[in-house]
Amino acid sequence: MKRRYYIFTICLLASFFCYSQQNEIQIKAVLDTTKETLKIQQEIIFYNTSDTVLNKIYLHNWVNSYRDRKTPLSKRLIKDFKKDLYFAKEKELGSSTIVSLSVNFETATFNELKEQPDIIEILLDKPLLPKKEVKIAATYIVKIPNARFTKYGKTKNGYHLRYWYLTPAIYKNGWQLMSNLNLDDLHEKNSNFKIEIDLPKEYVLESNLYQYKNHKETKKNYYLVGKNKTDIILSINKEAKLKSYKTDRINVYSDIIPNDLNKKISTSILNRELHFIEKYLGKYPHLEIYIDKVTQSKNPIYGLNQLPDFISPFSENFKWEITMFKALTKRYLENTILINKRKDYWIIDAIQNYLMIEYIETYYPEIKLLGKASKIWPLKTFNFSKLKFNDKYPFVYQFTARKFLDQALNTSADSLSNFNRKIISKYKAGLGFRFLKGYLGDSILNNTIKEFYQKNNLKITDSNQFQKLLASKTTKKLDWFFNDYIKTNKKIDHTITTVLSEKDSFAVTVKNKRNSTTPVAIYALKEDEIIHKKWVSNIDSTKVIKFKKDNYDTFVLNYENLYPELNTLNNWKKIDKKILNKPLKLSFLKDVSSPKYNQLFYQPNIDYNFYNGLILGLQIHNKPFIKRNFDFNIAPYYATKSNTVIGQFAVNYNQFFEKTKIYKTTYGLVGGTSDYAPNLSYKSLTPYVNVIFKRKSLRDATSEFLTAKLIHIDKEVAPNILKTERDNYSILSLSYNYSNPDIIKEFRYKISTEFAKNFSKAALDLRFRSLTSTDTQLDFRFFAGVFFNNNTTDDYFSFGLDRSNDYLFELNYLGRSESTGFFSQQFVITEGGFKSILPVRFANQFMASNNSSIGLWKWVEFYNDVAFLKNKNSPIYFAYENGIRFNFVHEIFEIYFPLYSNNGWEVAQERYPQKIRFSISSDVKSIYNFFRRGLF
Template sequence: MNGQNITVQAGYGISEEEKQRLNFLIPLQLDFIRQHIGTLPSKIFLSGRFKKQESFVGIDDLHFWKFHYSLFSKAEQTDLNYFSMLSKAVLQETAVFEQEENHWLLNGLKTYLEIQYLQRNYPDRKLLGNLPEQVKIFGMKPLKIFHASRLKLLERYGLAYQYMQTQNLDQAIDTPFSELSNFNATAISHFETGTLFNFLAEKLGTHQFNDFIKTYLKETDGKIADKQKFLDELTLASGYSADFMDRFVQHKNRVNFKLKRFKKNNDEYLVKIAKNTSMTIPFQVQTQDMAGNKKKYWFDTDDRKRAVEYRIPQSAAEKIILNDDYIFPETNFRDNYRYTTGLFANTKKIRLKILTDVPNPEYNEIYLNPRLNFNAYDKVLLGLNIRNTALFDRRFKYSFTPYFSTGTGKLTGSGSVGYSFQPAEAFFRSLDVGVSASHFHYDYDLTYQKFTAFANLNFAKNPRSDIGRSIQFAYNYLEKDLNPELVLQNEYGKYNLWNIGYAYSDRRLIHERFFSTGLQWMEDFQKISSEFSYRWEYAEDKKILLRWFGGYFFTNKTKNDLFDYGIARVSNYAFSYGLLGQSATSGLLAQQAIIAEGGFKSFVGDKANQWITTVNVDSHVWKWFNVYADAGMYKNRDAGAQFIWDSGVKLKVIPDFLEVYFP
């Protein structure tokens, strides 16, 4: 190439068909890389391990049961996989990138080259490839109704970062590589950094940014790459547009630009835009007219956080967009769109959707999902769930589900509203607060109403770990209809429940552990409960479960046994378990097993009003069959402690959903 002989060797087998494709593709790919970074090595070696690590993510064929789907053609897979490998291999030959500290510089440049390659050769290729066209049901193509089917392959970089950020599991770009989670090694080190480099290339002009890369790599030829020197020289080369990068890479960021409003002034728009950071980050405004024609405008910012008015020399725009196509790693793209005409001028359009989807930030999306439920008193419940959450979590959430009870002919239902505080760098990952309410029948012609206010503090976790810790607080107010018989039995019609608890979970696949403890109290009792469970998957789909439960009443002055510990059946006085027959005392529904409190499967004891401790064991033996055993002791007031046990066989009709215990 240009008088230079370049040898590309592969340490693995390549089919003749793929060799023919590579003979055509590799010279074009290397020339593209040379145009962007200015140099190529004389020899490139691709090992089998390197191929596995550096191939293009997300384009492999899908295999599901008896179905096989090719998202991308073999030629496209070869093209993208080898460009991804070659770009990384070439960069590694131009300079020494120390992996622990300089991983993001190498991976970011590689991803920048990928983005540039996609923009030139696959600008309109979809993220799901050919899948929406291939999946058919009765001749229809159901995937095409999803927004996910319209996402471009180029948008994968911003979406991956968005997902981790909504979970508050992202990490700073400059985090040592050994401390990055496996997903963040891709989403942060590669995708977020590459997006930033491409963002700056768009701002400066691709040729100017490429000239900077060429100069830097030429000066670093054969030497250890200096990330600080890279950032300092990039700041100067960009006219200080990249000045924010030094601070940006060192922290988890929650940068957000907000398009607040606009007004038209003769032949221009005056657009008010705010940012929530003092970093001097530039931004892009894009206008689109009725014919779909787009124009882009770039603006620099100062260190002010307040809203600033910017002039857009455009008079025929239908839509104004801020940082479109996930061009910059923001926390919230839903406030980046404004329409200039019609009913939704200066605001966003509302879109109703039936099925859960990747969120489209251009719209205020409301999801409507039909619901079907059942209990012995409401009979079949026909409902509609109305919520605002999609595949990505949101800070503010609401969910309302009105039901029509076919058994009573009345309306029932539930609803909740909550907000999640997720500071980027704090001792906790999220603080979730909210309220919820529900109204259903718990017996024939008897309803209950429940109101809950809650706060859950989830501690910060190591992104490489499966361990999670949390503290929960909840207040519940419950009110039940009572018939004369229940009044004579001193049944509670109204009561308040206060709860505070701690939970620990280690969700590793083979050795899974869970521990929780909590205090619960009301006017007539105070009690403490603890639970520990351990599940060991000793072979594929073969598990042993060990569970321990303990509970103790500090005081118990209740009028009846409603709040006592259940041994084989929980009383469900807080209506927190999905019992089909809440008040059933006989028949099939009375035998619904909930593995809570005592966790026994046989009626070997009733309830405990002083203390209880039990152990439950469940183990796979053959195909759909498990064996189980329960043992424990409990004590009631004015009675001695009793030892109880049971054992039997469990049939897993539908594992973890429909299981039958035979004592």
Template sequence: MKYLLVFLLSLFTILEGFTQHYWQQEVNYTIAVTLNDEQHSLTATAEIEYINHSPHELTFIYFHLWPNAYKNNSTAFARQQLINKKRNFQFAPDSARGYIDGLDFKINGQAAKFEVDPENIDIGKLILNQPLASGQRIHISTPFRVKLPNSFSRLGHVGQSYQITQWYPKPAVYDHQGWHPMPYLDQGEFYSEFGRFDVSITLPANYLVAATGTLQNPDESKKLDSLSAITAEKRIFRQAEDVFPPSARQTKTLRYTGDNIHDFAWFADKRFNVRKGEVELPHSKRKVTTWLFFLNKDASDWVRSMKDIKDAIHYYSLWVGDYPYAQATAVDGALSAGAGMEYPMVTVTEPSAIIHEVGHNWFYGILGTNERQHPWLDEGINSYYEFRIGQLTNRNYSQLEPLLTRDRIKNYRLQNIHSTALNLLMYQMGASRGLDQPIAGPAAAYTYTNYGSIVYLKTGVMLQYLANYLTQDRFDKAMQAYYQRWQFKHPYPKDLQAIFEESTGEKLDWFFQDIIGTTQTVDAALTHLNTTENPLQVTVENKTNLLAPVPVATRNADAQLLEVKWTKPGQAAQQLTFNRQNVHDVVIDPGYFLPELNRTNNRLAVNGFLKKVEPLRLQFLAGIEQFDRQQLYVVPVLGANTYDRIMFGGALYNSSLFQKKINYLFMPLYSVGQEELRGIGNINIRFLPKRLVQSVIVGLNAQRFGRFRKLESSVLVNFPKPAAGAYQQQLQLGYTNISHQEPLVNKAVDHGAAPPFGKNIEYNIPWLRYTYEKKNALQGFQAELNFDLLPTDTTAGLTRSGQNVLAGKLSLAFERYYAAKKRLAIRVFGGNFFGNASTIPPWFQLGMSSSLDYKKETIFLDRSQRQDNLAAFIRQTDGRDGGFRHFIPVFSSRWLTAVNLDADIPVVPVTAFLDLGTAHGAKELLYGTGLSVSLAKKFLQIYFPVAGSNYAQNIPQNLKEFQHNIRFQLQLNALNPFRQVADALR
């Protein structure tokens, strides 16, 4: 029995070893393709050898037909374009779209059945005539034709400039997790089988081609060498980029071959300049040829980028492993899917992105991960090496440099900030608002912003963090082992973690599971410093559940690092010892690698009374949080209204680009008219729950303008957690106290009753607001529900029991684009008072043209109605309640309803509008029509009434009244644009 048990255990172990044995499929291609540059189409034949190395018998093979992604508005690509707020493809004519057709599959010469997926027309299934057993191979052939789309994404053309990518029928990957059929996406890349390519391209003879593989035509190679020499001698590059020379009547056929590659792309243009170079690999000393194909535009940048392509090949080979191919090419072409796009041995890119895109030959080209499911294994690791080269060669500040010019970097005092802090900034901006997502997510699940800030930037910085923890040498050895074991294969995240743990001898769940797999952040703090003796003892506490190791450093008075030590993972509190000599302060994370949002507790001074207080520095407008200084931000502010006249002052606030736990803003303004202080003050506390909701904000807001004072407390809940295409909701509870001396309505509105000028009016309003919004590039829906508990007695300043009236307001808005920049919109509003509304004061009524703004939520130029000639309050409205664009002095203390319609007029930047409404006591349906003009991208919108109801004699009778009825949607008190700062920080 004992021996039987041993035998069974041994058999189980052997079987387990077999089941865990790695395998992958092999796909070899022979393709002949002809370009028709008049019809912008390809005609081709594909011969595919499919070898089944899996242990399973196959009865079908999934194929990708990705040109069909551009066929109609129902594809996954088209739907993702809408989610990411891109409309061009949605309204493209049929002539601009693309597809693949003419397929006629045969297997070993016999006709075979091919089924197109009804859910995704860019996926098909080839039904095998006979099952394909393990170890067997079949020959698949088909002709095909591709109608090339305009450049909406990766495949396409701009005139006669061609980007031929994801263009041929390609088998999907079959691995240990099964089949991986996937529709084409713009955000989200690919997963393909390795094999051999032999591709022949026929096209007019005066085209130049950059392609995957190695060119097999000696004459064409000599021609490219000659063109490279000519380009090298050029000093001036003409700028006639929009003119294509006529195509040659003669054609040529270029042949490219390549082994151990999983995709084939080519780019063709008659206007290319060519530069050739060479780089020696650091380990094997083999020579690799480099090519640049570029247009006259930005030619000087391309010439300078010869060093970039060489540096990429040299340093990736040095740090990861030698480049295995004979050449690498960078191409100047249409970039509708980003700043660059990589393919094996060739990339289409901007000069500034060459290092990143060429680096993808390792992390995508050689290590063929499933980018759609695990984009961080490709984009994130590649970004790490891009950052490393940039820091080594002092090439740039960070990947944010396209957004922050060097002048702006200097103006905002960012030139002395570590590049890692800049790379982490976009992630921190989102994470501090509860908008981040885990690194380990699938590509399609990310919001458009998070795909860049997390998959690329945060992942790159987190790998810098891991390299610093492990030491650079140990990190490099682990990555080199990963490269050697998994080159030309399909590794998964668990494989990367396994090799790192095997190579370093450390358990790294805290990194690969917690940092990569969750949105948890670190909050490390220096809590105690013993300065009385040498060595120096420092206590480090981690105040979160992410017990990751933390770097701690001592610095001298010149901020130079003296010693750096790391805490151990898995411990909440630890003590570190340092040499006491010349130490000025102790800091956490001097390299800004940690996924940390709170750096205020990251420094302790050795000497002085206030050891935990960082030096205070005033910063203009915005900045990046740093551990060794407490930054207060300041901007000058200018405002005006007819009561206070000119107001000037400034705004002082503690949070700018990303939010802190406690945020405050003080904006004092001096009123020239009243010789008194005015202004705004905000303070809020932000909570970031781990589940369900994005953020919870508890806030207090105070304002004083004109003859009113406002004090408001509120709790705002934002939910749900972010995801691509998700809706957004807010639930806000608040309590507002208002004290003022001016009426909210003029004499005409109150039907002759004398308004209580000079009388102090005070009231408190508990309120609730719920908003829902879901938008894509084509249409959007918004809903807002408000409940205000209004007092009937506003003299005592308190809401008395039994004297409350509940005001309920509901607005629903829907918009739909009928062209790329033209839309139709409808808004429906309904408001009602619940209770004895006859007792409420007139300033709580519902308005047909505007709300009466009894909670002081809108900026008005003439709230006090001191200037009859401006009629500012009458003409300037806030678009709430009935939302009429005409001024109709209709107010109701019962109920009111309205419909607002907008239709953009084709060709011209003019919108026609129609407002319809009625209210309790109204004797007729009220209406108003007119036109509006948008200026400065709708920042300023001017309304021109054409006709309206004759209720209250509203129709303009002369030019002066017509001018009065021109309404500016721009709120005029926003002579103070920095009021938006206060709103943003609330």
């Protein structure tokens, strides 16, 4: 058996000779499952392939990124609202301890970079000249991290190892250094590998290298060999997980195994996929391709892989086929095109997503975005059920672009928001290639992609090479693509302003509504059938395009969605002039906007409060899935308990800014009527302006905004009661809000002022929440409010210690006027923030309070509050209390049990259950914002 191994190794090593100046890596490792370590001896033959004399060499040591909470990886995960690594136990952490390191058999001086402990700097005693080599030898111990942090490391049943060994950094126009940020994008040169690893005998090793194993009495000895390889992944388990599929071209090894397909059919599908990829790219240089489920799960097909099987609208066969196609194209490209995926990822994303689009159009052109669910009533009545699978690309891009949350494709991957990195940038890149295909012709684009792949196969390259190659194949200008489309987030938006009938032609005027000058596809249709199509360039303002008269009824821009646009609803123009270019259509709930109709949506609503009872009604609005700048909704309701008609309305206009520090300004008018007490209603009318400032970056979760609003309240009073200043009033409210929802140190504050006829006041609400090194939560809140003047005659507008009067009608009280009973126990943390009801409940001069709590166990906390209240003609009142807080979902669902306060021992007093307070929010926006943290 040893003889077979030696022959096998000698043949492979002999083939390495063909690759001059190729890095070589040899590793001997022993797995210790009791200590969760790999003891490694590694040799690296490093070639200086640059024209620069090198005095240093850098090694990527990504295992060390798991060693503590100060590494770039830990900080990155915190920004993504993942605290597992930050609070991990020592035994779960990973590290790499260098025992010795030498260069050309001489002990070398080395150190970790100060802010990047996962990068090693080696100082060379002798400069490394161009085209020369050095031999680096390292002995080190790898402590394997728990896989729950990034899915790589110690798993429940074994080990899934990626980025586990020392890798030389690439020198190209400077050192290409990068820390592990859970982006799976290590930039490494292809190398020749020879790995020998000893495992306990009960374990099986699977990898993306050729392998040979030798059984011994107490262990298994594996020999792994490969040439021109990168990214060596080891799967070590007590039983084999990979299945082998032998296709016409290569062997596919994967643990993504279909449920219902037999191996023959699975192999046939993989064979078709590989033939398709080879048609567009060229021959794969290796004999095998390795697709592991862990890595694939971090790059899923969104919308396809997220639904559980029992409600998935797609067959298991289709899901597996498309999942494997995406994984195949990713591995096919990343294993052979050696691009810096952190700085230049867009070219790989563009090719991969373009191939995805082409594959679907070739084999599944009629499949819908909703799959078989598109045929189910009532879904089949919606426009989104008519969307084809590939329509998701422009639709999802437009969803983000309309909010101006997309980013340029040359933005470094570590600066992209998670939503852009995982979805939007990939979609935009793929759509960009479809744009080029339509504009240049598929032969030019496809030939360029194939030539680019073949010329750069197993070479370090970049997107500039693709740009030069494409430019050499066409006389058409491409500046608009490689400058505006790739390097900016400028939006494309054209519209047809007029269609004039002339003697023998139609004159169609197209207007460019944005600052991006790109080609435009214009179509002449007859009953939705394409009769004629033109590509038009250089529309920087307006341009008239002539069409010879024919049997047309409509002109449309971008009819086939060949490129992403900010707004596609203004692309249609009928030849027959009508008062309404598009008829009105009522649609249920929400839907995708239809370019053929002006849509209004209606949806049933249900709500509840103590005075109106169950509230049933209908909301009419103009908000499709992708919102417009102008929106409105009208919601009439019937209240079953009060037997009255109530309702609300809102009109908003959003103005976005691209070149200022202001992100968005919203101008709005809201109003409504509801009951605030038994058989007593109120009416409100509020014009407002909301100015939202831009974040430093889309990776930054902070927010800040200014709000100005004028609230008009008119309250109904009981019979024989005269209206007073507290029943009909207007208040000008100005506020500034700042929020940093960091998962470790959350900080928020609000500064507000109010001006009314009989009073004016200001307040500061400051909140700080922190997690200690032992994952104990500390929660602090400080409130201070003062009246500048106060000529009111009661406490209706005063600061509330335990419950705000909510005279602006902004808080989500179920029974806002209740002083006894269950609904009076609802708690909203405003103003004083006290839970106990004390003898002095209001302050008409000033109030200062501090609310704090400390975690005891999971969601159980101990709270302690103190406050100072000042009323006219009264001394300062000192308030205090403490108790137990059940913080199930922060500020959404909480319960408070008072213990001790100015009242004495609360638990020993009568009717204690009535002293318990609860906080519950039905505000859908707050709940959504809580769970979407880290996504946008």
